[in-house]
Amino acid sequence: MQYEEKLRQEARYWGENAHILFQSGAIPYDFDRRKATHITDPNIFRILSARRSDPVAEEIWAGENIAYILELSKSCKDAIDLGCGGGWMTLELARSGIAVIGYDIGEGRLQMAREYYEKIRLEEPGVGTIIYKQADLNKLELPPELIDLAVSIGTFHHILENRRLTHQVYNALRSGGYFIIMDVAEERVRFANRVGNFLLLLFLLPVPSYIPFASRILHVFFSFVSIFLGHDRTHHIKIVLKRVLLRNKKIAGGAPFEGAGMYTEEIVRSVFKKVDVSYRSSFGIRNRLNFKLKNRYAFLKLLNKIDNYFAGSKVCPGTVLFLVARKD
Numbered sequence: 001m002q003y004e005e006k007l008r009q010e011a012r013y014w015g016e017n018a019h020i021l022f023q024s025g026a027i028p029y030d031f032d033r034r035k036a037t038h039i040t041d042p043n044i045f046r047i048l049s050a051r052r053s054d055p056v057a058e059e060i061w062a063g064e065n066i067a068y069i070l071e072l073s074k075s076c077k078d079a080i081d082l083g084c085g086g087g088w089m090t091l092e093l094a095r096s097g098i099a100v101i102g103y104d105i106g107e108g109r110l111q112m113a114r115e116y117y118e119k120i121r122l123e124e125p126g127v128g129t130i131i132y133k134q135a136d137l138n139k140l141e142l143p144p145e146l147i148d149l150a151v152s153i154g155t156f157h158h159i160l161e162n163r164r165l166t167h168q169v170y171n172a173l174r175s176g177g178y179f180i181i182m183d184v185a186e187e188r189v190r191f192a193n194r195v196g197n198f199l200l201l202l203f204l205l206p207v208p209s210y211i212p213f214a215s216r217i218l219h220v221f222f223s224f225v226s227i228f229l230g231h232d233r234t235h236h237i238k239i240v241l242k243r244v245l246l247r248n249k250k251i252a253g254g255a256p257f258e259g260a261g262m263y264t265e266e267i268v269r270s271v272f273k274k275v276d277v278s279y280r281s282s283f284g285i286r287n288r289l290n291f292k293l294k295n296r297y298a299f300l301k302l303l304n305k306i307d308n309y310f311a312g313s314k315v316c317p318g319t320v321l322f323l324v325a326r327k328d
């Protein structure tokens with residue numbers, strides 16, 4: 001597949017369910033972390049990777065990192081959010097009173113984010129300005145001295161030209177400015193880790209989950225297959241299977257640039273002099289739990305602790321990178 005075609009598919013994939021997410025008055029986490037309601041992603045095409053919008057679970061999973069970013073943002077004036085998606089982080093930054101530009105390739109969600117921001121602007125008069133721009137981050141040109149904070153959540157592993165983008169960010173930052181990345185470190189999701197991941201998924205199989213049991217079995221099965229065939233080929237098999245099972249040849253084949261960007265830490269270290277890095281979480285349990293016990297979140301916290309314990313091990317090292325770089 002040609003680059004442009006792949007990119008169109010990437011944009012389609014991330015935009016396809018934006019309008020469905022807002023159905024019946026729900027507010028998805030992807031759009032607003034503070035007002036998010038508890039919903040299930042109803043998109044049947046995501047049957048193998050059912051997502052949740054569960055603000056409490058997200059907070060347990062990434063709350064500390066988010067709090068850190070927002071604390072930093074208080075001393076900033078201008079920021080950008082690279083790969084902003086539905087704009088939840090863009091909005092959080094704007095709530096610190098600063099001007100933010102959110103860039104993304106998925107026009108579907110960008111448009112929903114624009115509309116949502118217009119609504120929030122009326123409800124919250126102190127919120128800073130947001131501009132959502134459709135852009136390919138592989139080719140993004142940023143003017144020098146534009147910003148004092150650049151944030152990117154869950155996106156760098158989709159960016160082929162991540163070195164080029166890092167240079168762009170460096171040039172766009174004012175002196176003393178920050179570049180923060182929270183993302184999957186793809187190079188860590190390799191063989192040993194896949195074995196560890198598979199074992200952990202087995203361990204999770206009996207835990208009540210929002211993902212239907214049959215889907216979880218498939219999930220575990222594909223996790224096993226990917227140990228031998230690798231991510232790309234497994235991804236391809238999944239798509240073919242979905243098209244056959246759902247008898248729909250037009251089903252968007254996932255995000256084609258998933259895993260395209262690797263070695264983020266090394267790349268950022270080669271451009272910035274001051275870089276702090278930590279890794280956590282091996283298997284991102286946050287989307288998977290569902291039971292009505294009162295202490296569900298206490299249990300989730302415990303699982304998160306187990307997860308982060310594994311993140312320090314060699315078999316299943318942490319795959320979520322939290323990186324803070326500072327320009328001199």
Ligand SMILES: C[S@@+](CC[C@H](N)C(=O)[O-])C[C@H]1O[C@@H](n2cnc3c(N)ncnc32)[C@H](O)[C@@H]1O
Pocket residue numbers: 010011014030082083084085086087088103104105106135136137138152153154155158159257
């Ligand atoms: C996992 S999502 C994360 C979205 C958002 N930051 C969040 O935390 O919810 C990855 C995002 O990267 C965007 N993306 C992928 N490739 C891109 C590219 N080449 N240029 C711009 N955005 C891209 C997708 O559209 C998607 O919104």
